[in-house]
Amino acid sequence: MKEGQIRIPSGCAISGLIDKSGKRMSGEAVLRSISVMHDRSNGLGGGFAAYGIYPEYKDFYALHIFYDNSASKKSCEEFLEQHFDIINLSKIPTRKIKVITEEPLIWRYFVTPLPTKLGGSQLDEREFVAKCVFRVNTRIDGAYIFSSGKNMGVFKAVGYPEDIGRFYRLEEYEGYCFTAHGRYPTNTPGWWGGAHPFALLDYSVVHNGEISSYDANRRTIEMYGYKCTLQTDTEVITYIVDYLHRKKGLTFSETAAVIAAPFWQTIERMTPEKRETHEYLRNVFSAQLFTGPFSILVGFEGGLMALNDRLKLRSMVVGEKGDLVYIASEEAAIRIIEPNLSRVWSPMGGEPVIVRLNGDEV
Amino acid sequence: MAVNFLYPDYEVSRNDDRCIACRVCERQCANEVHEFLADTNKMVSDDAKCVNCHRCVALCPTRALKIVKNNNTYKENANWSAKTMNELYRQASSGGVLLSSMGNPENYPVYFDKILLNASQVTNPSIDPLREPMETRVFLGAKPQNIERDEAGRIVNNLPPHLTLSMPMMFSAMSYGSISYNAHESLARAAEELGILYNTGEGGLHEDFYCYGKNTIVQVASGRFGVHPDYLNSGAAIEIKIGQGAKPGIGGHLPGEKIVGDISRTRMIPEGSDAISPAPHHDIYSIEDLRQLVFSLKEATNYQKPIIVKIAAVHNVAAIASGIARSGADIIAIDGFRGGTGAAPTRIRDHVGVPIELALAGVDKRLRDEGIRDNVSIVAGGSIRSSADIVKAIALGADCVYIATAALIALGCHLCRSCHTGKCNWGIATQVPDLVKRLNPEIGYKRLVNLLTAWQHEIKEMIGGMGINSIESLKGNRLMLRGVGLSEKELEILGIKYAGE
Incomplete structure (x- = not known):
């Protein structure tokens, strides 16, 4: 049984860290962090998103693709060649791990849209790439693009996250920001594409929770051209973040004020100007509100946002030390990699923690 | 002629041991069912005049009265029911159209009763409204297409005119004339206190009620009764009534006997003249004409008020709604075939239109498929009987519901379905001052x-x-619904799964 055929809620563990100075570190730290929360996952999925890992190809979209077989690879590559200039392609390096089995073909392509195709489409470059990703994932049987951003990549599989990290040789990558996910689905999917993080362009989401607003959100976002093929919360969260931030031009804090909106009783206590903005956002984007428990980490180019649901029904802790900011479902997962934190706190429900590289605009 | 005799459907049963001949029933019954016989010091009643409104039952101080179903019967016949035969006798004697009131009472499927709701267990905590904030505020109206910002980067408020409701319910259209002044006042004051809206219906707005303007929807129907600039500008929104669930395809009808005093003045028609609304709006013969009326009303109110277009749920409702969503209207109200009425031809009430559940599901899906759901809000009406119906309607895709019959029942209506006689003993559907x-x-x-x-x-x-x-997170959230006793096709139209799936 595959994701998308049934709806699978899941509990989870999440962890992430970012170096605000932009200094790159190995994937080892996030791997150690997520492994502490072994009991929060059940071996049915995990993964990582890493930012800043492809500096030599930073101007190209890095497509990570699962193929069921060589036929699906062939038809997908045909499609890619028609739409993109492929600068480089290779298998994603992995090492054999006993407990990681039934692996698909896992390939990586660095691409840039063909100028003629892009011009003909009358779309901006990112929209063009997003449309191509949807096209492959919905139309080409057995091919699934699970990562499509620049200078970032998603690595995921079915298994425990610490095994998955070893499988993908995560310690060999260096990036300024990593997020990780260990999954506890309440069902038994056996498909790698269904693991998390879920990503579109440079947005990646790891999520712990179960949003009760799921179908309201899904039906809304599908109206704007997104296709929710996996029936998972993380997928719909990613699309809504993409829609609000990229397509509607909201800032990340405005995006947070939509998806984990302050209660009316809080809004009524705000200054008139702030109140008007929040009322506006809640009116216009009422269908993009998430209810039910969640803690999410949204990775993006140059930063990371951590956010809890409006009631804080999931644990999430933030720690700081120098330029490094750590976020995890449990404090222990932070302490294992940095015992001497200068500050530790639990953000309030609906209060986003937005971390950006120094010098980037807030 | 003997063949015209119709045995009464109901019998007034009086317990003579309890009756104290206080004559309350006699005074309370506008239909003159009860009579005091002085020589025997006893009350008697004429069942044939009884409409079964329960006024006498409710006011009898000794509980001596009850109304029971009559067991007088024709020879049983599954095809020719007593009801069918009696209606036939009536028409054979009168040559007229049968009239009825209130919603369709026939035994059609009630889809709300075949839909069940979800609850959280383990994976997701249920939330306790006594301990946590639980929000029911809704906005009705179109959403802006784009976010605009000023030079400082602040979001500019470019919201089109909209309505803000404290809860997703409004009182639907009931005209002054079809219901009484006191009924209107009750609705208006309740709407104000609740932070919602009531609807004038097509009879204009009594000048005493202009003060409830911000809680009022003013209606413009095909008869244009009582429509003038002050009226249009007095409410928070304007509703163009194209159709009504109880009588799709025909206009309203208020008999001349009810057009008295203030009602004549409010409707701007002479006393005693029948107020017969044309079946269509004679300036709307097509969808592009609707657009012109929408914008005429917006012009008349300086683009300050949202425009509602109310239609009856008919077979092609999704396509019609799609046209309305592109007409400049801000809100679509859909009225299901079980919706109430003060008077309608029986055959039309009982045989025309479709259930609101199916119409609503179809419209919501069509508007989403076409990417125009943000152009309009959807208000669903046509027999919302309880809060469970509301939750189900919203999960199917409504932004809000219209309530009318339930509100009248709250005011005392006992659904005797005799509004068209104008002798409502509960003081609701009557203009007789004493009533x-x-x-x-x-x-x-x-x-x-x-x-x-x-x-x-x-x-x-x-x-x-x-x-x-x-x-807001329930709106269109159809995964919260499951069907029981429904066919594949019905599930498909409702867009829900079967229980156990």
């Missing part, structure tokens, strides 16, 4: 406030159980 007086608006409005407050509590409990703490 109107029986409905005290001071009590009436409080009962309406009670009812909707109770429903709001129940909605909070139900959505809290689903792990939802804002009604």
Whole structure:
């Protein structure tokens, strides 16, 4: 049984860290962090998103693709060649791990849209790439693009996250920001594409929770051209973040004020100007509100946002030390990699923690 | 002629041991059922005049009265029922169209009763409305296409005119004339206290009620009764009534006997003249004409008020709604075939139109498929009986519901379905001053406030159980619904799964 055929809620563990100075570190730290929360996952999925890992190809979209077989690879590559200039392609390096089995073909392509195709489409470059990703994932049987951003990549599989990290040789990558996910689905999917993080362009989401607003959100976002093929919360969260931030031009804090909106009783206590903005956002984007428990980490180019649901029904802790900011479902997962934190706190429900590289605009 | 005799459907049963001949029943019955016989010091009653409104039953101080179904019967026949035969006798004697009131009473499927709601267990906590905020506020109106910002980067408020409701319910259109002054006052005051809206219907707005303007929807129907610039500008929104669920395809009809005094003045028609609304609007013969009326009304009100277009749920409702969503209208109200009426031809009421559940599901899906759901809000009406119906309607895709029959029941209506006679013993659907007086608006409005407050509590409990703490997250959330006793096709149209799936 595959994701998308049934709806699978899941509990989870999440962890992430970012170096605000932009200094790159190995994937080892996030791997150690997520492994502490072994009991929060059940071996049915995990993964990582890493930012800043492809500096030599930073101007190209890095497509990570699962193929069921060589036929699906062939038809997908045909499609890619028609739409993109492929600068480089290779298998994603992995090492054999006993407990990681039934692996698909896992390939990586660095691409840039063909100028003629892009011009003909009358779309901006990112929209063009997003449309191509949807096209492959919905139309080409057995091919699934699970990562499509620049200078970032998603690595995921079915298994425990610490095994998955070893499988993908995560310690060999260096990036300024990593997020990780260990999954506890309440069902038994056996498909790698269904693991998390879920990503579109440079947005990646790891999520712990179960949003009760799921179908309201899904039906809304599908109206704007997104296709929710996996029936998972993380997928719909990613699309809504993409829609609000990229397509509607909201800032990340405005995006947070939509998806984990302050209660009316809080809004009524705000200054008139702030109140008007929040009322506006809640009116216009009422269908993009998430209810039910969640803690999410949204990775993006140059930063990371951590956010809890409006009631804080999931644990999430933030720690700081120098330029490094750590976020995890449990404090222990932070302490294992940095015992001497200068500050530790639990953000309030609906209060986003937005971390950006120094010098980037807030 | 003997063949014209129709045995009464109901019998007034009086317990003579209890009856004290106080004559309350006699005074309370506008249909003159009860009579005091002085020589025997006894009350008698004429069942044939009884409409089964329960006024006498409710006011009898010794509980001596009850109304029971008559067991007089024709020879049983599954095809020719007694009801069918009696209607036939009546038409053979009168040559007229059969008239009825209130909603379709026939045994069609009630889809709300075949839909069950979800609740959280383990993976997702249910939320307790007594301990956590639980939001029921909704906005009705179009959403802006783009975010605009000023030079400082602040978001500019470019919202089109919209309505803000404290809960997703409004009182639907009932005209002054079809119902009494006191009934209107009860609705208006309740709407104000609850932070919602009531609807004038097509009879204009009595000048005493202009003060409730921000809680008022003013209606423009095909007869244009009572429509003038002050009227249009007095409410918070304007509703163009194209059709009504109880009588799709025909206009309203208020008999001349009800056009008296203030009603004549409010409708701007002579006393005693029948107020017969044309079947169509004679300036709307097509969808592009609707657009012109929408914009005429917007011009007349300086683009300050949202425009509602109300249609009856008919077979092609999704396509019609799609046209309306592109007409400049801000809100579509859909009225299902079980919706009430003050008077309608029986055959039309009982045989024309489709259930609101199916119409609503179809419209919501079509507007989403076409990417125009943000152009309009959807208000669903046509027999919303409880808070559970509301939760189901919103999960199917409604932004809000219209309530009318339930509100009248709260005011005392016992669904005797005789509104068209104008002799409502409960003071609701009548203009007879002595009868109107029986409905005290001071009590009436409080009962309406009670009812909707109770429903709001129940909605909070139900959505809290689903792990939802804002009604917005229920809208169109069809995964919260499951069907029982429905066919594949019905599930497909409703867009829901079968229980157990």
